[in-house]
Amino acid sequence: MGNVVIIKLVDIIIGILLTNYVVQYENQIFIFLYNSIEGIISSLKGLLFYLMGSPIGLKLNYGFNNFLGQFFLYHISLWRIFLHGTSPVLTSYFKYLMLPGILGFSYQIAMMSDILAIATFHSYCIYVNGARLFNLQLKCLTSLWRVLIGRKFNPLRGRVDSCQYSQNQMFIGTLSFSILLFLLPTTAMYYVVFSVFRLVTLLIDRFLLTARNLFYNIPIYSIYLWLVNASSVAGNIHIIWKGFDEVGNVIIEAKLNKLPFIYTIKKFTPDPLNKTRQQKNLGDVFRSILTGVVL
Known part of the structure; x- marks a missing residue:
C-alpha cells in the first residue's frame, strides 16, 4: 500500500510539472505535432506513388495497381482535409485538452498512445482495407482451388467432400482462379507494406503500455x-x-x-497492473498476418 501511495504521489507531481511545461510551450508543441503529421502524410503519399509504378522491378497489374493507389490516396486526402478542418479548433482549445495531464504521468502516457492512434489513423484505414481484400482473395482462391480438384466444402458436416462439376462450372472456376491468382501479388504488395506500418505502430503502443506498467511498479517505498x-x-x-x-x-x-x-x-513490490488490452503473442500475430486478419 505504501508503494502504491508513493508512486501515485510521484505520478501526480511529474504530471503537473509536464502539464505546466506543455502549457508554457503549447504553440511550439502544437506546431511540432502538426508538422510531424504532415510529414507522415507526405511520406505515405510518396510511398503510394512509388508503389503505383514498378516497385523493385515487380511487374504488377497496371489497372488494378492504379485503382488501389488512387483509392488509398483518396483516404489520405480525406484525412488531411479533416486535420485542416479541425486544426483551428485544436489550436484554440489545446491548453484545455492538455489539462487532464495533471492526473498523472501515467495518464499522459495514455494520451500519447491516443495521439499516436489519431496521427496514424489514415495508415490504419489503408491497412484494414488491404487486409480485408487480401483475406477475401485468399478465401476465394481456396474455394476455387477445391473446384479445380473436384471438391467442395460441406457446411452441414463441416468437411470437404468430392463433387462432380459441369464443364461450364469448371471453366468459370478456372477463369476466376486465374484472375484472382494474378491479381494477388498487387494486393499482397500493398498489404505487406502497410502491415509493416501497423506492426511498428503496435510496437510503439506496446512500449508505451509497458513503460506505464513499469513506472507503476517502481518500489520506492520498499527501497526506503x-x-x-x-x-x-x-x-x-x-x-x-x-x-x-x-x-x-x-x-x-x-x-x-x-x-x-x-x-x-x-x-513488497505491488503486483503488476492488469493489462487494459488483450495482447496477442507472436504466433497469433504471425498467423494473422499470413491470413489477412486485422490486428
Whole structure:
C-alpha cells in the first residue's frame, strides 16, 4: 500500500510539472505535432506513388495497381482535409485538452498512445482495407482451388467432400482462379507494406503500455524501508552463543537480520497492473498476418 501511495504521489507531481511545461510551450508543441503529421502524410503519399509504378522491378497489374493507389490516396486526402478542418479548433482549445495531464504521468502516457492512434489513423484505414481484400482473395482462391480438384466444402458436416462439376462450372472456376491468382501479388504488395506500418505502430503502443506498467511498479517505498532498516523488512533471527555467566546461565546474543535487497523488492513490490488490452503473442500475430486478419 505504501508503494502504491508513493508512486501515485510521484505520478501526480511529474504530471503537473509536464502539464505546466506543455502549457508554457503549447504553440511550439502544437506546431511540432502538426508538422510531424504532415510529414507522415507526405511520406505515405510518396510511398503510394512509388508503389503505383514498378516497385523493385515487380511487374504488377497496371489497372488494378492504379485503382488501389488512387483509392488509398483518396483516404489520405480525406484525412488531411479533416486535420485542416479541425486544426483551428485544436489550436484554440489545446491548453484545455492538455489539462487532464495533471492526473498523472501515467495518464499522459495514455494520451500519447491516443495521439499516436489519431496521427496514424489514415495508415490504419489503408491497412484494414488491404487486409480485408487480401483475406477475401485468399478465401476465394481456396474455394476455387477445391473446384479445380473436384471438391467442395460441406457446411452441414463441416468437411470437404468430392463433387462432380459441369464443364461450364469448371471453366468459370478456372477463369476466376486465374484472375484472382494474378491479381494477388498487387494486393499482397500493398498489404505487406502497410502491415509493416501497423506492426511498428503496435510496437510503439506496446512500449508505451509497458513503460506505464513499469513506472507503476517502481518500489520506492520498499527501497526506503530497506535503507532505514525498518522492522517490516526484517528477515531471519541470527543467534550467537556467548558462553556462561558466573552462576552458569547461558548468554546468547540475538540479531534481527534484514531481508536481502532483491527479496525485499520482490516481496513488497505491488503486483503488476492488469493489462487494459488483450495482447496477442507472436504466433497469433504471425498467423494473422499470413491470413489477412486485422490486428
